[in-house]
Amino acid sequence: MTDKFHSELKELKKGVSDMAWFAFSMLTDSQKAFINQDEALAAAVIARKDQIREQMVTLEETCYQLIALNQPVAKDMRVIACSLKVIAASERIGRYGKSTAKIVKEIAGKPHIANMMSLPLMSEYVLAMIDDALTAYDTENLRKIDGFSARDDAIDALRHSIFRESITYMMENPKTITQATYYIIIARYLERCADHACKIAENVQYMETGERIEIK
Amino acid sequence: MSQSIISTKNLNLWYHEKHALQDITMEIEPKKTTALIGPSGCGKSTLLRCFNRMNDLINQVKIKGELCLDGCNILSDDTDVVALRKRVGMVFQRPNPFPKSIYENIAYGPRVHGINDRKELDAIVEKSLRHAALWEEVRDRLHESALGLSGGQQQRLCIARTLAVEPEVILMDEPCSALDPIATAKIENLIEMLKEDYTVIIVTHNMQQAARVSDYTGFMYLGKLIEYDSTTTIFEHPKQDLTENYITGRFG
Secondary structure, eight states, rough: HHHHHHHHHHHHHHHOOOOHHHHHHHHHHHHHHHHOOOOHHHHHHHHHHHHHHHHHHHHHHHHHHHHHHOOOOHHHHHHHHHHHHHHHHHHHHHHHHHHHHHHHHTTTTTTOOOTOOOHHHHHHHHHHHHHHHHHHEEEEEEEGGTTHHHHHHHHHHOOOOOHHHHHHHHHOOGGGHHHHHHHHHHHHHHHHHHHHHHHHHHHHHHHHHOOOOOOO | OOOOSSEEEEEEOOETTTEEEEEEEEEEEETTTTEEEOTTTSHHHHHHHHHTGGGGSSTTEEEEEEETTEEETTTTTTTOOOEEEEEEEEEEESSSOEEEEEHHHHHHHHHTTTTHHHHHHHHHHHHHHHHHHHHHHHHHGGBBBBSSSSSHHHHHHHHHHHTOOOOSSSEESSTTTOHHHHEEEEEHHHHHHHHHTTTEEOOOOOOOHHHHHHHHHHETTTTEEEEEHHHHHHHSSOHHHHHHHHTTOOOO
């Protein structure tokens, strides 16, 4: 394989990383906007949605071209395979950021219910998982994704507890139904984002070692 | 791996002072295609030529170690080399048909081995050409010169010539290096069909070809067999860094 291919592969990985951190920033900002009820920030997140799609299309196209023109093998092939998965997962994470930002606009002006249950905590955990998964992709350091299974379990438990708590609030006071329903939806988005972090982690493991693992 | 058809144990070969093969230990599975890859001068063709003792034809070659075909050491002095080469046929880099008719090219081997009956020879010629996926293209001109065939057809004729003596193993030393992509694809399809009945061992410089046609791949470097595993393992996640670096083009 030529030096040109290897430098293009490096560029691809850099581009995928940029896209993934861009998606991460969409989710991070949407969480801030939600917690602080910051409509301006929410609008800024929504405005980024076209950009993430464009990045996805361009990067996927680059992957296909690299495969078609170079028939990569071994780690070169695994880097491209992993990158395709990271692109797909990042696009989903970015879109969940956008969907959360839309909810911020929907419930603008209505105060939060008490402590927002465990949503800020869940948000912090999920963002940390995505951060670690993307850092593992960038640095090729698998230690970052150790213990992902237990972390994913903790996220699932939080989602469940937010669901139960929301139901309780709704039963006690029907005026909270709109807010609490959105809490359930956002908890669901966060839980899906954690799943995408796990998918990225599984693929980074494959990229590095060729070994297929399942994080569940 | 099931019972191997060819096995080597600590096989060493010297060309005069040059230690060209170093402690090669490998088992070749029957009715599978095994590819040998590696940079020029790594010993892959030398190893291939050991399998039917073609290195005997080179001066100052010394071989040590074990090389068994079906459990019998073929390096021993009492090996009948003619009989060995009937069991282990070979196809070379450039097609090398005899300057005879297509028919005579195929019938030559069986005649050497004592078959002279015309009907029997006709049957062998047809069967061999069919096996080599050449019959339909040459059935109407069997008695024309083989040299009038295209390069790809000539190479398939050489494969048919090898098949005519019913070998068990077919060695191919870069069989497609002189062919265009269409002729190459035909030979690759043929290799896929041949492994139903034969064991194929192929040396190739084209790594994608090794990946496409073989079940097992051996990577050689400086006379050593660095890694030998299923082709999917070698090309998806090789265990040795040297293999990884070679197949991803980081040296070579």
